[in-house]
Amino acid sequence: MKNIAVIGYGVIGKRVADAIKRQDDMNLIGVCDVISDWRIQNAARKEYAIYAATQEAADKMKSEGISVKGNMSDLLKIADLVVDCTPKNIAAENVTLYKKQNIKFILQGGEKHETTGHSFSAENNYQSAINLDATRIVSCNTTSILRTLSALKRAHLLDYARGTLLRRATDPWESHLGGIMNTLVPEKSIPSHQGPDAQTVDPDLDVITTAIKVPQTLSHLHYWNIKLTKQTTKEEVLNAFKTSSRIKLIRYDQGLVSNNTIKEMFMDMGRPWGDMYEVALWEDMLMIQGDELFYAYVVDNQAIVVPETIDAIRALTGIETDGVKSILKTNNSLGI
Structure with missing residues (x-):
């Protein structure tokens, strides 16, 4: 059993903390933040040990009736590993x-x-992370790119990939603070940052991405055009995707016609927050023409990196040296 600390109890942090609690080979020893509002109050209701990142934060938490166990340094002293889920930078x-x-x-x-x-x-690259001192979980979009393209690569079907990403404007709970309305905002650079980010994990991927920010908050939507290594069948491509336990094939003709209907399905499944840890890929939309493959899928920006984080904990701490076993264990614990 390894002692794990979570720094930052926001959109990702609260999900990672809950996921750690579902594991039988690691302990959540505390969460640390600067907030004192409903978010950290919910962590206290779950009886998580609360630590304050600053003295000012500790004073504010105590004024709100939150029991503060210590400061960030106190938490790190008893941790084997820390998962940092604080805002960018x-x-x-x-x-x-x-x-x-x-x-x-x-x-x-x-x-x-x-x-x-x-x-x-x-x-x-689970194996390359075993017993390292540090790693970085790639972004939600990059995670989806790696899962899908790697599945095709394992089947020796991938030549190169070109994708267009429709990116959600902001996290749902912050819709009142920002985001965009009545406009589309293309990312200035081509390629957008997700393609090069995927190459930090697999340098051999020939992938170019473009991205557009759109006025909605539920998820991201990807469209992909793949140059195949050979002419093949739809069945062979679907079988390739099925080699990933974290790609969920869905069907347009079953009423899953939009990101809100997909979200509703996962809520009905009883997932916490309606989270979708998988890539939801439309199998009946997928099309092959000659040696080109076309498909689309949805990415839950708040949830897809959670199972990856649990696996990374096992790799870095050496709890499990077999990536396949870790993935299966994480999947079972999260209902994937």
Whole structure:
């Protein structure tokens, strides 16, 4: 059993904390943040040990009736590994502290690859992460790219890939603070950052992405055009995708015609927050013409990286040295 700390109890942090609690080979020893509102209050209701990142945060938490067990340094002293889920760029500042205290750490995809020197996707490079001091879970979109393209690559079907990403404007709970309305905002650079990010995990991928921010918050939507290595059948392509336990094939003709209907399905399945840890790929939309493959899928930006994070904990701490076994264990615990 390894002692795991979560720094940052936001959209990703709360999900990672809950996922850790579902595992039988790791302990959630505490969560740390600066907030004192309903978010950290819910963590206290779950009887998670609460730590404050600053003295000011501790004073505010105590004024709200939250029992504060200690500060961030106190939490790190008893942790074997820390999962940093703080907002973009804050985690990079925390790295100095983690290194000073000689503690293993995992960052999320908002940070640069160079911050850890290793980027993680469980089905791709679990073995290379075993007993490392640090890794970075690639972003939600990059995770989906790696899962789908790697499945095709394993089947020796992938020549090169070109994808267009329709990106949600903001997280659902922050819709009142920002986002966009009545407009579409193309990412200025081609390729967009997701393609090069995927290559930090698999440098051999020939992938180019473009991205457009759209006025909705439920999920991302990807369209892909794949140059195949040979002419093949739809069945062979679907069988390739089925080699990933984290790709869920869905059907348009079953009423799953949009991201809101897909979200409703996962809520009906009883997933916490209606989370979709899998890539939801339309099998009846998938089409092959000659040596070209076309398909589309949906990505839950709040949930897809959660199982990856659990697997990364096992790899870095050496709890499990077999990636397949870790993935299966994580899947079973989360209902994938």
